Amino acid sequence: GRRRGLNRGPDDAVAIISTMLYPATGPLKDGNRVVFDDAFSDIIDRNDAIKTANAGINFGLLRRNTSLAVETKSALKATDTLFYTMTGVPVGDFRIGIAVENIQPNGLTAELVDKFTNLRTSVSLTDSSFIHFSTTSAVASRAADRFMLVFRKSLVVLPVNFVSISARRQADRNIAIDWKVANEINIVRYEVERSANGVNFTGILTKDAAGTLSYAQTDLSPLAADNFYRIKAIGLGNDVTYSSIVKVAPLPGKASIAVYPNPVTGNTINLVFTTQPKGSYALQLINVEGQLIYKGSVNVTGENFNHSIKLGEMAAGGTYQLTIRAEDGSSKTIKVMSE
Template structure:
């Protein structure tokens, strides 16, 4: 038997046991009433919280006296959202295709959790239950005849502890077997002034397009781009999208695969690395009085760059190719002796055409 954390969760578990026993709300015969219970455990195996759903046509799908509002724990909470309320016990009609349970997770910490799902008398509904993790994009079948153990991890990414991370949908066997698309991988790479998002998919079933969605907090997303699908139903396909940004703030991305019937799947949520400093080019001494010029390059993407010195008349008096690693470079340049005194433009040009410039005065 697993240990129990002595909090409100203990009372909740007693309520669930009572609710799923012989004395239950509703007016009909409860001997074969359908139930789905969920219990939340921490990494040490302690039970933290739980909830239950009862399915019977004697119940309504709205909030009423047969439902129980959740008493919040000081620690982790696993409730369900219905009509603007968070419930510990929900009584609703017999489940039908496309019904959804919206779980509500609160006060999670960085660790791996386990949820145990236990169904009772639900094998007769002829449906398939699928748990969607909106953070990872992974969909997990939940047995309606036996127990299912689902593990999920909360990380430093704030999106991993979103209250609406988990939803459970009831689908027809055909709909569950033909999900619109399977996301194999999703990555993001930060560049200077843009982010490159790439994803690989398999089993594109009637997918029409992919929406690229961006968020600043990992919770609220908006569509920033659209990529047409290739329609490769049997193999894999790779896609990419460049999101041009005016700042270097931390951002999150996810991809939505949309099919012609309006169904969609989410990829896992990915986030950019720490913000890149604004790109800059500086040199010293300035004015230059000797043959050696020190050049510092910061905040640029890794790659090859052309460093050039051009007179005010447009004559290029110096040019070299420089390889910049990890966005920063410190160079020592020996200028030719024939470069005369005057005003010059020092420039750094990237492979993508981006350019940094600084005025340089030579007095030798």
């Protein structure tokens, strides 16, 4: 069809939804984009970009049996649905990132529908959302049409719309989880769910619905490593809506240089560097008579770095002084005992 031009003033903004597919950790694999404007039509024409297949993972949009990388549509409305198509996805853990630009919700809500798990996850129309999922040996988990993004009038379809969710670590190391909702209709309670990997979640806290816009709970026993959180809203008919997922990173380890075990065994000194600057460290070991027993260096390359010093015969019950000197001239001396 004939290409349509957009005659815009400097303050006009294009409404866009970009959907990207990532592994659970790692860089973007593929993605697609939808542009909404009444200057476009809902038929496939020259304004749409046909999807060119990649050698690996492909994540596009499907319209009239045609795979698109960019889809142009008339202005967003309550009857719209984006049909995703994915191919070449191996078994593993992944996340879908949905970014919105210049979308005016006007009473609309969006849900990502997962046909494999039968879950419907609320997607923000004012901020970015990330939804984690897994593929398995089950063919249906890797089905091309597993996902679609459905738009509806909020008061008609969704009893609650998650406006935002946040999680932050407190000074006492507990984690505070806050969420805001809109259109809270026929909701019985909320459950805070936690995960170590962003895929498998378990309910840890419950909050009864109170007809307010904001809620808060505190995880008093967070995991030592990563903590992923999401909110599960449960309605009168046991219908379920999920929020987006947020992540709280682990606490950084306390900086230290230590010998473990001490007293040492087997004439081997095991040095443990924790959260130390990367670089070369000079090592010097002397005995109680001031004699040099060992001199060397180690190149520390990570936040948790181990280095072993293999020595000749160490005197049983002997006492030594191990000096570790960094490139900036700072040093630390550790009293080392031998069994």
